[in-house]
Amino acid sequence: MFGPVIGGSRPTGVSEGSLDFQLSDEQLHLKKTVREFAEREIAPNVMKWDEACEFPMATLKELGKLGLMGTIFAPEYNGAGMGYVEYVTAIDELSRVDGSVGIIVAAHTSLCSNHIYLVGSEAQKKAYVSKLATAEYIGAWGLTEPSSGSDAGSARMTAAKKRDGWVLNGTKTFCTNGHYADVLVVIAVTDRAAHTHGLSAFIVEKGTRGFRPGKKENKLGLRASDTAELIFEDCFIPKENLLGKEGDGFIDAMQVLDGGRISIAALSLGMAQGAYDAALKYSKERKQFGKAISDFQAIQWKLADMATEIDAARLLTMRAASMKDAGMKTTLESSMAKLYASEVAVKCANEGVQIHGGYGFIKDYPAEKFYRDVKLCTIGEGTSEIQRLVIARQLLKD
Numbered sequence: 001m002f003g004p005v006i007g008g009s010r011p012t013g014v015s016e017g018s019l020d021f022q023l024s025d026e027q028l029h030l031k032k033t034v035r036e037f038a039e040r041e042i043a044p045n046v047m048k049w050d051e052a053c054e055f056p057m058a059t060l061k062e063l064g065k066l067g068l069m070g071t072i073f074a075p076e077y078n079g080a081g082m083g084y085v086e087y088v089t090a091i092d093e094l095s096r097v098d099g100s101v102g103i104i105v106a107a108h109t110s111l112c113s114n115h116i117y118l119v120g121s122e123a124q125k126k127a128y129v130s131k132l133a134t135a136e137y138i139g140a141w142g143l144t145e146p147s148s149g150s151d152a153g154s155a156r157m158t159a160a161k162k163r164d165g166w167v168l169n170g171t172k173t174f175c176t177n178g179h180y181a182d183v184l185v186v187i188a189v190t191d192r193a194a195h196t197h198g199l200s201a202f203i204v205e206k207g208t209r210g211f212r213p214g215k216k217e218n219k220l221g222l223r224a225s226d227t228a229e230l231i232f233e234d235c236f237i238p239k240e241n242l243l244g245k246e247g248d249g250f251i252d253a254m255q256v257l258d259g260g261r262i263s264i265a266a267l268s269l270g271m272a273q274g275a276y277d278a279a280l281k282y283s284k285e286r287k288q289f290g291k292a293i294s295d296f297q298a299i300q301w302k303l304a305d306m307a308t309e310i311d312a313a314r315l316l317t318m319r320a321a322s323m324k325d326a327g328m329k330t331t332l333e334s335s336m337a338k339l340y341a342s343e344v345a346v347k348c349a350n351e352g353v354q355i356h357g358g359y360g361f362i363k364d365y366p367a368e369k370f371y372r373d374v375k376l377c378t379i380g381e382g383t384s385e386i387q388r389l390v391i392a393r394q395l396l397k398d
């Protein structure tokens with residue numbers, strides 16, 4: 001088990017409070033397996049998928065066979081039975097090669113599937129998590145609406161009780177995987193007067209009458225990932241599709257985001273690492289003034305800062321993951337990891353382009369794609385401003 005679990009119980013037998021910064025042999029094996037898969041199956045396609053905005057469905061099915069679409073779920077639901085440390089390791093390695101694959105797997109796993117896994121009934125977990133974990137189903141999670149992003153509690157989409165079910169009306173926006181999802185979890189208002197205690201979560205299956213994915217967003221980066229509008233018009237779903245307790249949808253969503261933010265930290269880390277690896281390699285190959293540009297102190301300092309900050313981001317992310325695996329509350333640590341790792345990733349991608357000079361601006365090198373892709377990390381699952389708000393609230397509460 002990786003990481004400092006401060007004051008938590010540790011499955012490794014290491015004394016409480018000690019710091020262990022090493023991945024176990026099994027975790028290192030997982031890291032190597034995912035890296036090899038990403039280099040072999042994803043790397044050759046990255047620019048093709050990016051330019052065509054092509055959703056890598058076949059690759060997701062392969063990841064499903066490897067257990068990487070259900071890393072954090074119990075084997076009884078076809079999950080890999082691993083923890084967040086392993087999940088972070090996998091997202092990190094996938095995103096090092098392609099952030100689009102990273103965000104698809106992250107939204108599928110730690111948002112959609114995990115919401116059902118955390119608060120779903122046994123029947124819902126058997127019906128959905130078991131198929132999501134193998135990638136037989138692709139999952140999506142819709143909280144954001146056109147007029148409610150950071151202020152997610154002000155959602156407008158409604159769910160009205162009707163005899164033996166619910167009728168959904170409204171629009172979700174920016175939903176990752178929305179056009180390709182077989183199963184979607186959406187949050188809607190069931191009691192407007194109760195404000196955030198009047199929001200509830202629902203499971204919607206693809207093809208349900210009254211539901212259709214709308215506009216497909218044309219994005220700056222992460223272009224092989226799908227970002228969809230979801231339209232609900234008198235969409236009837238049976239009462240069994242209420243997920244969790246009526247009125248608990250927002251509270252449960254915030255708990256889901258505690259895990260989701262760890263995965264955005266991992267997505268950030270992977271892209272930062274990819275940008276750094278590419279810049280390091282290029283700096284040794286590129287010659288100016290008769291020597292490799294890595295001989296110039298200005299370039300060395302950039303590399304030193306990038307490597308140091310990526311390491312610090314990884315430690316914060318693994319701390320949050322370890323705490324989650326130990327069953328601890330991670331609202332503070334998840335936000336710290338997400339805030340820091342995403343800001344570091346933006347900085348590293350920027351320096352990566354700078355180290356490549358003009359070639360950093362050209363699509364023949366990976367630097368420009370990291371630069372475009374990474375910006376989402378300071379926005380999705382709570383902007384940097386919202387992370388600071390969450391962190392400050394945690395620091396200031398009694």
Ligand SMILES: Cc1cc2nc3c(=O)[nH]c(=O)nc-3n(C[C@H](O)[C@H](O)[C@H](O)COP(=O)(O)OP(=O)(O)OC[C@H]3O[C@@H](n4cnc5c(N)ncnc54)[C@H](O)[C@@H]3O)c2cc1C
Binds near residue numbers: 173222382
């Ligand atoms: C590619 C992509 C994928 C996404 N995937 C999903 C998904 O799968 N599911 C989903 O539900 N959502 C998803 N989102 C939505 C994402 O979570 C929101 O975009 C994000 O939470 C910000 O909301 P907003 O875009 O409405 O910005 P706004 O909330 O309008 O924010 C605009 C600016 O105001 C700032 N701001 C807002 N409130 C405050 C405040 N109180 N204090 C200080 N500053 C503030 C923000 O930080 C930001 O700088 C995705 C978005 C993108 C771009």
